[in-house]
Amino acid sequence: MRRTGRSRALLATGTLLGALMGVATAAVPAHAADGVCTGAASVQAGSTGRYFLYPINVADNTIYCYLQSGHTGPGVRALQKNMNNCYGKKLELDSVFGADTRSALRDVQNRIGAVVDGVYGRETLAKMQWARYGNETGAKYDCV
Structure with missing residues (x-):
């Protein structure tokens, strides 16, 4: 098949557009597919009589x-509480993700080997230790 100058130009434009779209897609943050952590949920730690407290997206009922x-x-309060209990932070449990919470999270991310961006998402969730609390008293038992 013989290509004309116009078809070559269209092919080159399409290839360039595809490459640019690929770059744009790669630049989207990993958390963009997940919703905001709008709540918190207690998750039982097996039959130990203890539970974890995680930030969750209420609409999707997920920790992601x-x-x-x-x-x-x-969700912010659960994150603040966990950073206080497992990483020695002294955050006020005010449920506001402000400068102090961001700074504390960046420090935790650095300590756990996560991307240090001050944004809590899947990678930080997976790499953080999480406090276990006793069912009867609600007191922290340990961090795992």
């Missing part, structure tokens, strides 16, 4: 969610 500066609510 994200938090960043400006967010507020129970």
